[in-house]
Amino acid sequence: MNHPAQAAALRKPLPAELLAALEAIFEDRLSTSQAMREHHGRDESSYDPMLPDAVVFAQTTEEVAQAVKLCASHEVPVIPYGTGTSLEGHILALSGGVTIDLSQMNQVLAIHAEDQTVTVQAGVTRKQLNQEIRDTGLFFPIDPGADASLGGMAATRASGTNAVRYGTMRENTLALTVVTSDGRIIKTGTRAKKSSAGYDLTRIFVGSEGTLGIITEVTVRIYPQPEAVSAAVCSFPSTADAVNAVIRTIQMGVPIARVEFLDENSVRSINAHDKLGLPEKPLLLFEFHGSEHGVAEQAQIVQEIAAEFSAIGFEWATRPEDRSRLWTARHNAYFAMLQMRPGGRAISTDCCVPISRLAECILDTKADCEKNAMIYSIIGHVGDGNFHVLMMVDPHDPGDIAKAEAVNARMVARAISMDGTCTGEHGVGLHKMDFLVQEHGEEAIESMRILKHAFDPKNILNPGKIIRW
């Protein structure tokens, strides 16, 4: 997929003076090699790479601040980089500049088990965090699939499979350390669970995709590992039945920990990829967290609801290894789909609607995919009204790409018309900038622009993302 044509024209070479100053700070942690720039100029989106001019590996907040100050004085773009797993072109260096890789900022700074909070450097990944807090009996629930960094997850307002029970990065981020566009270091929030103390700077930066400041430290809530966990899987004769079972479950207030929808195309692909024998029909995967009693109670209600919607083969997975196999398969759904069209490229998108509109939104989107003969799958964190469409396209066929983008545009318009949002968890990046306007309207976008201009008056922080200057 191509970038806005003007991007290349905007590029200026990096000033030698800036490069020398960065080298004095970062020494061998600065690279201008083609390989390093290529690695940092792409994400998991379908965009072609767009390379920064240099990459620095920061180890402290102060180093990030120094780098930003230097770049600001030369009006050179700065792009923060965590694990490169963003999905909408968030980290592409549209106008070149310096990418600040935060992966070496990987220290867990403070574990406050007694308060169920933890403070980490931005480069700590969610799996690393869970490994490091394992002995406390607590866990960090937010799971976007990829082993993303906490800084990146905060910057994209990430969520994932557990959000229906535990919330997203919006609800779970208590405090941040942020480097501003003029190189100040600010602390937002505290470890108190709630506060009415002034403007909510924390949530200004959560979801700002590196365009308002660079997140260098994150304090998040962690949770007691549930006393009991059980999982269940069942198939449905139709998509409508599966999704309506979820809608009923949510409307009844069952506190499920996870509920994932996989359409028959997803099931077919993961059967092939993971050598499973799941019925190739729409499927729901449930997980329940709570006390022994609580889990049993939830599970019984859900099984009854599923039966009302003609569920087939409701099966329990109470052993950890069975649960793990199912969830691994679910997490492999993306890679499994890639195999369905060798040489193809995936266009992945998401939207989120109020729960009562979910069946209609998925069914209409599915019909549109079928009508356009897409190679596609639909999976979703359906308890939140959030679903993904993955379309496999021929990267050398502009017509194929345009067809997929048209399906995406219609899906977004549909979600917005249902009081929903153009992205539930992927974020805006490059890919959804126009949809953002469609969703919020020009007047609200103007307020976003005022914010961006105030917080980044030189437009150096990840420029060209979220909103147009």
Add this chain to the structure above:
Amino acid sequence: MNHPAQAAALRKPLPAELLAALEAIFEDRLSTSQAMREHHGRDESSYDPMLPDAVVFAQTTEEVAQAVKLCASHEVPVIPYGTGTSLEGHILALSGGVTIDLSQMNQVLAIHAEDQTVTVQAGVTRKQLNQEIRDTGLFFPIDPGADASLGGMAATRASGTNAVRYGTMRENTLALTVVTSDGRIIKTGTRAKKSSAGYDLTRIFVGSEGTLGIITEVTVRIYPQPEAVSAAVCSFPSTADAVNAVIRTIQMGVPIARVEFLDENSVRSINAHDKLGLPEKPLLLFEFHGSEHGVAEQAQIVQEIAAEFSAIGFEWATRPEDRSRLWTARHNAYFAMLQMRPGGRAISTDCCVPISRLAECILDTKADCEKNAMIYSIIGHVGDGNFHVLMMVDPHDPGDIAKAEAVNARMVARAISMDGTCTGEHGVGLHKMDFLVQEHGEEAIESMRILKHAFDPKNILNPGKIIRW
């Protein structure tokens, strides 16, 4: 209590041209009478009234926008007014101007029971809302005590007794309609449960106390009425025992719906006010929401924890009328204390700390009150680490007031030193502006100032609150 001395000096009379233009729009819904201005120039804080020059009663978002545009063109302050129940001087007309009373914007605009969302005009109060959605089987849980308006609750990031289970206005506000300082009307957010679509405008306005925009419509989450509810009350030999029982309950992850602490002074005052015979010792009030089984399970765990901390007279209140009597008494705690010093005035304050530090923070604050011979009580939404100190002072004795303010300042410093916040739910208003700097530091305050200057370049929106220009 006196206001900053410069306030009076800043006052200019309202331009006749502006008054005429407002009168053309609002007709008999504009008032400049002394009585009306006095009513709108005070809140529940201990500040002396500070009157606006005029009051208009808006009925639509468009009227609010027209009023703001007119005031902006004359650089005249605009102060939104809901029910006047703020506690830190939020709505006082420090530099005069026009108060926009939103109480006539009291329509429930849309009830989406199937999505558990409701959209209301800003003047709808929480009790009115619960009355209007009663038949849906759903309820709005946030309960700051006063029958506040939803607009005011959003503007102060309100919470209260149920927040430990259901969250605060921060978590429960999905979307807003806001009039900006230049009179634009913007819509923030959607009815989708989660979104990664751009900057979080909703949470920029939630908690901004009318200083960044005027909230005219609010969409919030509502919840299924729990299948079972039970409440319990028990006393403890000491404050430390009571608070440590709460800390243990929270650390064990018991999903209690409410847990309120009342110190022996509070109990004594509500015994007198409500003619109850509660033991005059530190007391906890619990409420449990869930399934029959779930509630029984939670209650059993809590009863065991309470016993470990030497609870006295653990009593169940399963009948609605008993629960109602206890909670009414709790909600009367403020008025009950007023009776403890006839002719006195209450200075009310709050802070919030990480749960593990709560006992220490309350005990040290209590010791400080005792040492200074204050007439005081401490009550708290202790499940969140949030507590209030109510001090009765002689309004004619500057020394008495200064002593109370010094206790308050030390409590805030203590909370901040424990990674806590200077206000858990009251907000900043006039009273906590200096503490805000102490909590966040100059660099973060600078980012708040950048935001204020960008969103309100003429400083007309509730000027002089939250941060200094």
